[in-house]
Amino acid sequence: MKILIITDAWFPQVNGVVRTLFKTRECLIAAGHDVEMITPEPFFSVPLPSYPEIRIAPFANSAIRKKIRDYEPDALHIATEGPLGLAARRYAVKINMPFTTAYHTRFPEYVKARTGIPLSVSYAFLRWFHKKSERVMVPTPAVITALKDWRIGNPVLWPRGVDLDLFSPGKATFPSKKNPVYLSIGRVAVEKNLEAFLSLDLEGEKWVVGDGPDLESLKKKYPDVTFFGMKSMEELPDYYRSADVFVFPSKTDTFGLVMLEAMGCGLPVAAYPVDGPIDVLGNTKSAVMDNDLKKACESALHISRKSARKYAENFSWQSATEIFASHLETRLKNSTAPRPKKSSENKIDYKVSAQS
Structure with a gap:
């Protein structure tokens, strides 16, 4: 086809x-x-x-x-x-x-x-x-x-x-200043509800990977948080592997692919029980959903990395x-509609290679 x-x-x-x-x-x-x-x-x-x-x-x-x-x-x-x-x-x-x-x-x-x-x-x-x-x-x-x-x-x-070959368990390559490390990856914008995570009183360290219109303002507001900026897809597994809990504070995402990427790397997830996380995480015991996000983060610390990875393997x-x-x-x-007539003009090649 x-x-x-x-x-x-x-x-x-x-x-x-x-x-x-x-x-x-x-x-x-x-x-x-x-x-x-x-x-x-x-x-x-x-x-x-x-x-x-x-x-x-x-x-x-x-x-x-x-x-x-x-x-x-x-x-x-x-x-x-x-x-x-x-x-x-x-x-x-x-x-x-x-x-x-x-x-x-x-x-x-x-x-x-x-x-x-x-x-x-x-x-x-x-x-x-x-x-x-x-x-x-x-x-x-x-x-x-x-x-x-x-x-x-x-x-x-x-x-x-989820790409289970790329997003897989491995050695942590980013030493943290103090454990545990709570990580969020995604667009740094108001709709991602990041401040619900950044404002939590959690023991340990908070990391954010991503870029967006709110990056500079959040850097100033939360100087104790480590902001890494945008990273390539190939770089992301190192961050997942180096953290202890992946925090997904968004309440508006339709899916939240980053949750599966995190679990593919063996990283447990903490999220709100809303559409998106509910559909992705279901009733798995490899993640924690709670209206109290701090409670979800602290509970996720007790989930094994093997359990998180096993759940991701379903996708x-x-x-x-x-x-x-x-x-x-x-x-x-079911379609009987005709194809468009072919142009006699020179072709323009907009094909995108798999290596783009």
């Missing part, structure tokens, strides 16, 4: 959406599919307001139309609701080409946290964006319920996995990608 994936989120960003798409593409190719991607990488881009580390490509409409015509995909998947996603959606609707979409993040909650814009406004945009999609792929059953409540598209489950990218592909295949079987 020829699959074209459009995404506004790509390297050098380091986040769950990028990791999910990178591993999905890798597994699709391994399964014999022909996969190409359109990302912001080859285009002129500008910083996203309030998130300068995230760049968007607002002027790629003609290139996207041409790529869809030239590649003639069997399946078109629009992964994000940004400028590239909007351009692909616009053209697909124009030529009556079926497509699938995905819902990776609680976008309305993030917008409200940063700007105060009501949820109803953002959800109205999402309702419009996903209305023409054959299926909206989401990471957990809780998100399916939420989208149905807001009357958004046709949500179906596309679970996540694989191969099985998650098979589900992704099955949604596309089902869509194709």
Whole structure:
């Protein structure tokens, strides 16, 4: 199957959406599919307001139309609701080409946290964006319920996995000044609820890995916390292996891939009992969920690293990608819409290598 994936989120960003798409593409190719991607990488881009580390490509409409015509995909998947996603959606609707979409993040909650814009406004945009999609792929059953409540598209489950070869137990390489070490990895922004973790009175040391708009202000407010900044995916296992508990304070994430990465490295997790952690962690005894985050952190210290790793082994990218592909295949079987006519113009190669 020829699959074209459009995404506004790509390297050098380091986040769950990028990791999910990178591993999905890798597994699709391994399964014999022909996969190409359109990302912001080859285009002129500008910083996203309030998130300068995230760049968007607002002027790629003609290139996207041409790529869809030239590649003639069997399946078109629009992964994000940004400028590239909007351009692909616009053209697909124009030529009556079926497509699938995905819902990776609680976008309305993030917008409200940063700007105060009501949820109803953002959800109205999402309702419009996903209305023409054959299926909206989401990471957990809780998100399916939420989208149905807001009357958004046709949500179906596309679970996540973890790279168990990269995120694996190993020797701790970062000596701490005092034990235990509590670690949080992710975007340093208000919607991640980091201050709920940073303000806790915990014996030991607090580490934060990641970048974001609140990094400098939190550095000043919490001088006793060690902020490492953004790290590459290959560097992250060293931090997981060197900590004693992974703290996930977010209450708005749809999934929280970092929790599985931590457990893959044998690091127990402490989190709030909310959507996201509940779906990922379930009833496992290899993590602790509690409305009292300090209590969850201290209780997680008593969980064995072997137990955390064993739980992570239940999740694989191969099985998650098979589900992704099955949604596309089902869509194709039910579709009678024509492919776009091939352009006679010179082809533009936007293929992204697996080493990007």
